[in-house]
Amino acid sequence: MFSTSLLVLTSNDRQGKRYTVFFSLLFVVLFILLMLVRDVSAPNDFGNYTIMYEQINSFSDVWVAYHKNYTFSFLQYLGSVIGLSSEQFHTIFSLIISLLVYRAFHLLFEDKKYALIAFALFLLSSTFIFLYANVLRQGLALSLMMLSSAYYWKRKRFSFLAFSVLAFFAHFSAILFFIAVVxxxxxxxxxxxxxxxxxxxxxxxxIGYLLIDVVGVASLLQSVEKYSNYDYSSKVFYVKLVVSYLFLVSLFILNKNKYVAQSNENLVEKYTYIYSIYGYLIAASFSLLSIPLMSARVHYFSNALMPMLAVTFLFSSFKLRFEFKIAIVVVVAAAVGMVSYFYPSSASQLGVYGQ
Known part of the structure; x- marks a missing residue:
């Protein structure tokens, strides 16, 4: 997967453009194979999803969904009506909602080349593994909110609201993404x-600690209070949060110093829009640090925007030679891909290795 991602990147140079279609198709085929050959029952949450799936025997069961996640429950109902087993449904489900992210990239970039590069980088991330192999309800919410943000940018307000509502009823944390978009x-x-x-x-x-723990905001919301009761001690998350903050600062400084080409006003506005969503989601993660598990879940949302920021900043507007841009992406993609696919806690979610 990683090697093909690099070939997709390098084939977009002038001399390699004739290979772009071939490597792009190869990349998509490998992605589909990965989603099909993985052990769909390996992730931690699969057992719970199977119980939910087997409890849906009629349309009325959709409305007694876990945490009122009606969107996810309705899709499970459709799978049940078709006659799919739990493994078959969740395999197809993961594949389709992953492709919705590519659709969102394409809507925002309006360029298949940039959308494919961003999608390649996204597939190398731990966000892809955790949200599209394990935490499927939040993965669905992310895909829908990515589409929602694209439609909001295009001023298609009805589509924006429709996808936002569907996202909220897929996973309640989508409300934070909605606020960030607005x-x-x-x-x-x-x-x-x-x-x-x-x-x-x-x-x-x-500030978040004072509001949540001292004032008692968490106790007002059952879902938030539930997350506050979970023990979460992942040190890697805190490292990722610091890296995200430094990434945010770096992009702001470079943009402020006018390293970004200012000739294309629409491109500059689009970059600012994506950067701002990312920044507000990082702010939400920081504010929720007294509830580490919830903070980490929100951080997955912001991580999904990093490939778009990298591609928009480097390939569309950053004043550097194409070869140097490729070198930067190769180094970053290699580091992220190696950690994501070989770190035990994330690799085990695929069930291919690392169990």
Missing amino acids: LAKWLPLRKAIGTFHLILLPLLPI
């Missing part, structure tokens, strides 16, 4: 607002 459009993180946001971010864990 804020990104009406309060973009640039100039003074962007600077203030970066300065405020390190203080948000303290």
Whole structure:
């Protein structure tokens, strides 16, 4: 998968363009094979999803869904009506909702080449593994909100609201993504607002702790309180959160110093929009650090935007030679891919190895 991703990247150079279609198709085939040959029963949550799936015997059962996740429950109902087994349904389900992310990339980029590169980088991430192999309800919510954000950018308000509602009833955390999208459009993180946001971010864990634990906001929401009762001690998450913050700061400084080409106003606005969604989602993760598990779940949302930011920044607007851009992406993709696919806790979710 990683090697083919690199071939997709390098084939987009002028001299290798004639190979782009071939390597793109090869990449898609390998992606589909990965989703089909993995052990769909390996992830931690598969047992719970199977119980939910087998309990849906009629349409009325959809409305007694776990955590009111009606969107996910309805799709399970359709699988049951067709006659699919739990393994068959969740295999097909994971494949389809993963491809919705590519569709969102394509809507935002309006360019198949950039969308495919971003999707290749996305598939190398731990976000892809955890949300599309294990935490399927949140994976569905992410895909729907990615589409929602694309339609909001295109000013298709009905589609934006429709996909947002479906996302919320797939996983309640989608409301934070929704808020980030709206804020990104009406309060973009640039100039003074962007600077203030970066300065405020390190203080948000303290503010969040005061609101959630001292004031007692968590107790007002059953779902939030449920997450606060889980023990979560992943040190890797905190490292990833720091890396995300540094990534956010770096992009802001480079953009502020006008390394981004300003000739294409639409491109600049689109980049700012994606950057702002990412920034607001990082802020949500920081604010929820007193509930580590929930903070980590929200962080998966922001991670999904990193490939778009990287591609938009490097391949569309950053003033560097194409070969140097490729070198940067190769190094980053290799590091991310190696960690994602060989780190035991994430690799085991695929069931191919690492169990």
